[in-house]
Amino acid sequence: MTATPGTAARLGLLLAWIAVLAVAGWALGRGLRMEEDLRRFLPTPRTPAQVLLVDELGEGPGSRVLLLALSGASPEALAARSQAFRAALSARPEIALAANGEQGGLDAIPEHLRPYRYLLSPTLDTQPLDAAFLHDELQQRVQDLGSPAADLVEPLLPSDPTLETLRLAELWQPANAPQRRLGVWFDRAGAQALLLVQTHAAGFDSAGQQAAVAAIDAAFADSAQGLADAAGARLEISGPGAFAVAIRDRTEKEMRWIGTADTIGLLLLLGLAYRRWSMPLLGALPLASGGLAGLGAVALLFDGVHGITIAFGFTLIGVAQDYPIHFFSHLRPGQSPRASVRALWPTLITGVASTCIAYATFLFSGVEGLKQLAVFTIAGLGVAAASTRWLLPRLVTPARRDPADSRVLSRLWRGVERLPRPRAALALLAVLALAVVAFAPGAFWQNDLARLTPVPPADLLRDAQLRAELGAPDVRYMLALQGADAEAVLQASEKLPSVLRKLQADGVLDGYDLAARYLPSIATQHARQAALPDTPQLRQALDEALVDLPFRGDAFEPFVEDVATARAAAPLTPADLAGTPLELAVSGLLLQGTDHATALVSLTGLHDPQALAQAVAPLGAQLLDLKQASESLVAQWRVRLLAALAVAALLLAGTVWLALRAPRRVLRVLAPMALSTLLILAVLRALGVELNLFHLVSLILAAGLGLDYALFFDHAGDDRSEQLRTLHAVIVCSLTTLLVFSLLALSSIPVLRAIGGTVALGVAFNFALALLIARAPAAGSST
Amino acid sequence: MNPRSNTARWPLLALAFALSGAAAAATFDADWILQAVARPAPSRTVFVELRQSPMLKQPLRLQGEYRRETDGRLVRQVNAPYAETTTLADGEAVVERSGREPRRIALSQVPELMAVQAGFGALLAGDRELLRKTYDVRADGTREQWTLQLLPRDPRLARSLARIDLHGRGAELRCVESHPAKGPPQLTLMAGAAAAAAGVTDSAALAALCHGSAAR
Numbered sequence: 001m002t003a004t005p006g007t008a009a010r011l012g013l014l015l016a017w018i019a020v021l022a023v024a025g026w027a028l029g030r031g032l033r034m035e036e037d038l039r040r041f042l043p044t045p046r047t048p049a050q051v052l053l054v055d056e057l058g059e060g061p062g063s064r065v066l067l068l069a070l071s072g073a074s075p076e077a078l079a080a081r082s083q084a085f086r087a088a089l090s091a092r093p094e095i096a097l098a099a100n101g102e103q104g105g106l107d108a109i110p111e112h113l114r115p116y117r118y119l120l121s122p123t124l125d126t127q128p129l130d131a132a133f134l135h136d137e138l139q140q141r142v143q144d145l146g147s148p149a150a151d152l153v154e155p156l157l158p159s160d161p162t163l164e165t166l167r168l169a170e171l172w173q174p175a176n177a178p179q180r181r182l183g184v185w186f187d188r189a190g191a192q193a194l195l196l197v198q199t200h201a202a203g204f205d206s207a208g209q210q211a212a213v214a215a216i217d218a219a220f221a222d223s224a225q226g227l228a229d230a231a232g233a234r235l236e237i238s239g240p241g242a243f244a245v246a247i248r249d250r251t252e253k254e255m256r257w258i259g260t261a262d263t264i265g266l267l268l269l270l271g272l273a274y275r276r277w278s279m280p281l282l283g284a285l286p287l288a289s290g291g292l293a294g295l296g297a298v299a300l301l302f303d304g305v306h307g308i309t310i311a312f313g314f315t316l317i318g319v320a321q322d323y324p325i326h327f328f329s330h331l332r333p334g335q336s337p338r339a340s341v342r343a344l345w346p347t348l349i350t351g352v353a354s355t356c357i358a359y360a361t362f363l364f365s366g367v368e369g370l371k372q373l374a375v376f377t378i379a380g381l382g383v384a385a386a387s388t389r390w391l392l393p394r395l396v397t398p399a400r401r402d403p404a405d406s407r408v409l410s411r412l413w414r415g416v417e418r419l420p421r422p423r424a425a426l427a428l429l430a431v432l433a434l435a436v437v438a439f440a441p442g443a444f445w446q447n448d449l450a451r452l453t454p455v456p457p458a459d460l461l462r463d464a465q466l467r468a469e470l471g472a473p474d475v476r477y478m479l480a481l482q483g484a485d486a487e488a489v490l491q492a493s494e495k496l497p498s499v500l501r502k503l504q505a506d507g508v509l510d511g512y513d514l515a516a517r518y519l520p521s522i523a524t525q526h527a528r529q530a531a532l533p534d535t536p537q538l539r540q541a542l543d544e545a546l547v548d549l550p551f552r553g554d555a556f557e558p559f560v561e562d563v564a565t566a567r568a569a570a571p572l573t574p575a576d577l578a579g580t581p582l583e584l585a586v587s588g589l590l591l592q593g594t595d596h597a598t599a600l601v602s603l604t605g606l607h608d609p610q611a612l613a614q615a616v617a618p619l620g621a622q623l624l625d626l627k628q629a630s631e632s633l634v635a636q637w638r639v640r641l642l643a644a645l646a647v648a649a650l651l652l653a654g655t656v657w658l659a660l661r662a663p664r665r666v667l668r669v670l671a672p673m674a675l676s677t678l679l680i681l682a683v684l685r686a687l688g689v690e691l692n693l694f695h696l697v698s699l700i701l702a703a704g705l706g707l708d709y710a711l712f713f714d715h716a717g718d719d720r721s722e723q724l725r726t727l728h729a730v731i732v733c734s735l736t737t738l739l740v741f742s743l744l745a746l747s748s749i750p751v752l753r754a755i756g757g758t759v760a761l762g763v764a765f766n767f768a769l770a771l772l773i774a775r776a777p778a779a780g781s782s783t
Numbered sequence: 784m785n786p787r788s789n790t791a792r793w794p795l796l797a798l799a800f801a802l803s804g805a806a807a808a809a810t811f812d813a814d815w816i817l818q819a820v821a822r823p824a825p826s827r828t829v830f831v832e833l834r835q836s837p838m839l840k841q842p843l844r845l846q847g848e849y850r851r852e853t854d855g856r857l858v859r860q861v862n863a864p865y866a867e868t869t870t871l872a873d874g875e876a877v878v879e880r881s882g883r884e885p886r887r888i889a890l891s892q893v894p895e896l897m898a899v900q901a902g903f904g905a906l907l908a909g910d911r912e913l914l915r916k917t918y919d920v921r922a923d924g925t926r927e928q929w930t931l932q933l934l935p936r937d938p939r940l941a942r943s944l945a946r947i948d949l950h951g952r953g954a955e956l957r958c959v960e961s962h963p964a965k966g967p968p969q970l971t972l973m974a975g976a977a978a979a980a981a982g983v984t985d986s987a988a989l990a991a992l993c994h995g996s997a998a999r
Binding site: 075076079139140142143145146147148149150151154157158180181182183550551552555 | 832834836837838839840841843845859861865867869873874875876878880887888943963
């Protein structure tokens with residue numbers, strides 16, 4: 001009998017262990033780069049749409065746009081609030097752009113770009129700068145001078161008598177903007193002031209979106225200052241980013257109460273099971289160590305850890321929570337903890353090794369996300385098992401009581417022993433389950449990522465309303481034009497508007513926006529330069545136009561100079577826009593790589609994708625369906641996962657075979673988990689649940705749990721005391737797991753429900769089937 | 784085109800017009816004038832407006848009428864040298880020119896205009912208190928020949944508008960003289976003064992008409 005270490009040594013080891021975990025956690029928290037984009041977790045893209053989606057867009061420009069509505073005050077008050085709000089938003093670093101319909105006027109066009117107005121504006125494409133045009137324009141200017149707006153217009157006139165600058169500013173307003181009332185955008189009913197906000201953070205970056213939404217709320221609060229009338233105004237935020245933030249908040253809130261309930265439940269359960277309050281704490285250490293080891297291994301081997309790796313990984317290593325429980329239930333007076341764990345080790349390591357070998361198949365799946373998952377789970381399970389084997393026994397004091405002495409358990413076990421081994425009935429059950437899985441109506445797989453984090457229908461409806469009112473771009477569809485460089489795609493995209501305007505008239509779509517609207521191709525700019533009159537021609541046209549007008553003859557000299565500058569200037573390129581308000585609009589729609597460029601056309605109110613795709617195809621434009629592209633990636637991911645799982649199942653069976661070396665025992669161990677998996681699938685299918693990746697991962701966890709239950713029942717053999725201890729361990733294991741996952745199943749978030757429901761079902765089936773099938777024939781009953 | 788009615792000139796003028804023509808009270812002060820010039824809608828009065836600009840060979844001379852409708856709309860209709868109608872309602876100005884799309888201009892877009900509109904709205908409602916919050920109001924002269932000076936209180940407004948002088952006789956508002964922070968004053972002759980300005984082109988004579996110093 002080995003001497004147990006003294007209290008001081010135990011306490012020292014415990015504190016050292018906790019310290020190592022704390023330091024590792026701190027270091028990982030600082031050094032770990034988290035990726036949030038789900039697409040990074042998906043397989044290598046193949047189709048053009050997939051490539052664009054994954055490599056260039058992340059998500060469409062539409063995903064950065066938030067729609068804001070102000071309501072609950074008089075239109076005048078709302079308009080004033082909208083102005084103050086926009087000003088406050090513009091000052092926020094999280095906000096790239098805030099628009100409310102207020103015309104930025106000249107602010108939108110930097111001073112040094114002003115002579116370029118004749119190259120950027122389409123006015124002169126159809127209208128030569130001749131005497132007739134100038135006369136008509138100048139007549140308007142006379143009226144402008146006699147109007148209440150005179151003070152505003154007057155300073156512009158000497159250099160810009162056609163007010164081209166203002167025309168450009170108006171042209172550059174968001175396409176399909178809503179009606180303007182009191183100077184700002186309002187909905188059609190005139191009851192809500194509307195704003196558009198573009199965030200710097202991408203749509204999938206929920207932390208960045210959270211910061212942006214917080215900034216919007218803060219700016220809204222700030223804008224109430226000095227506007228007593230609008231103090232009661234309400235703010236609504238809609239759009240992909242806002243939804244991501246809402247679902248994140250909801251998930252965190254639900255996880256908080258679920259986590260609290262879990263903690264209390266687990267403390268009670270473990271405390272009750274072992275009557276020692278140190279057990280719940282000690283039992284948590286292997287899992288915590290495994291989790292940190294998994295994270296550390298992924299951080300070491302990969303560039304960044306994906307959020308999904310962490311979610312899936314922690315789900316999968318949940319099985320490690322059972323390791324200390326098996327150990328604790330096998331403690332008994334008169335045997336040192338280390339001896340107990342040594343007796344248990346072969347069974348434990350069989351479960352761990354076979355699971356790890358199975359997960360190793362993920363390494364060869366060719367999917368980055370699955371590789372990360374494999375590294376995470378193998379490192380996690382390995383460390384959790386090792387710490388249960390070598391560290392935990394040094395911390396645990398010898399047991400004062402043996403679960404095998406429990407009278408309740410004995411009675412229970414006698415009941416279990418009387419159970420039949422219904423081979424035929426179970427075979428029939430398997431066939432029935434298979435039939436349900438195969439023939440239940442409804443789609444088998446769920447590929448739509450959005451359905452995993454669903455937006456309430458009312459919010460979606462509201463979003464559609466606001467999107468229609470604001471003419472905000474569609475987040476699903478867009479057009480793409482590929483070419484060798486920016487000039488090539490700009491030239492190609494300039495052919496689109498004539499087709500798109502026709503489609504607009506036919507009701508195929510409501511609107512569109514493209515980079516060439518802000519920055520024409522060099523070719524177009526050259527053509528416009530060629531159309532500008534030279535200085536003598538312009539002077540003559542001007543003199544002719546001024547004959548019967550009250551303006552002084554020399555009033556427009558600066559205009560003549562500007563036109564001369566525009567004629568001779570080098571055309572503007574995307575690089576020239578750096579630092580101007582136009583940079584943002586253009587960069588979102590014009591993607592430039594090293595050897596190629598993509599021009600995007602964002603779409604509004606697309607009613608007939610098919611017709612649009614057909615109409616623009618001859619012009620080299622392609623309709624991208626981002627939803628379809630991401631769904632096809634998910635489907636690809638699943639195919640790889642299923643292939644890896646098939647190999648994993650074979651490897652797992654082989655490992656168990658090697659460990660047990662008896663066909664009947666192998667069958668007794670593997671049958672419960674195989675049948676359970678089938679039954680879970682049958683129940684889910686019968687309930688009309690469409691399966692997603694989270695169900696799949698949960699099925700893997702459930703199978704891992706089932707394998708351990710069966711292995712331990714098998715390990716107990718026909719020794720009555722061992723059988724009782726194993727029964728104790730498996731009951732505690734399944735109750736804790738059932739508690740955690742049935743609480744998750746109660747969640748309103750489909751992802752959590754999918755994981756919770758699947759695992760909870762799995763625990764119940766695996767427990768029952770392990771008892772029915774895996775227990776060794778009772779000693780004496782067969783003799 | 785993006786014309787903002789970035790001027791205090793005509794809304795105030797229209798307001799003053801709206802308030803014109805009440806009976807004389809016993810004492811003379813700003814309150815007396817404000818009460819005196821108030822008149823119920825609908826009402827109309829002709830105006831002659833002179834616009835000076837360094838770009839113009841001579842001042843632009845507009846003729847037309849201001850109308851106040853029963854539904855609260857204020858209309859500024861230019862008849863010569865061109866036709867243009869501007870309607871002010873619900874904080875918005877709608878400008879209509881023959882053969883062109885009407886343009887809508889928000890009065891609230893510029894903070895200065897918000898203040899102007901608040902003072903304007905207050906006066907329409909007979910809310911002299913609110914007017915005094917927006918402007919420092921000073922009266923000068925006699926009931927027969929008075930001047931009402933409006934000095935903006937908001938420093939931002941004061942940056943573009945130095946002051947507005949309203950000149951009148953008894954219950955008749957005869958001229959609105961707007962002094963921008965930069966540039967020459969802009970005159971709008973109304974009612975009797977507008978009629979008297981017919982055929983007068985000399986700017987000194989017109990200024991005299993505005994100030995009421997010209998002999999009748």
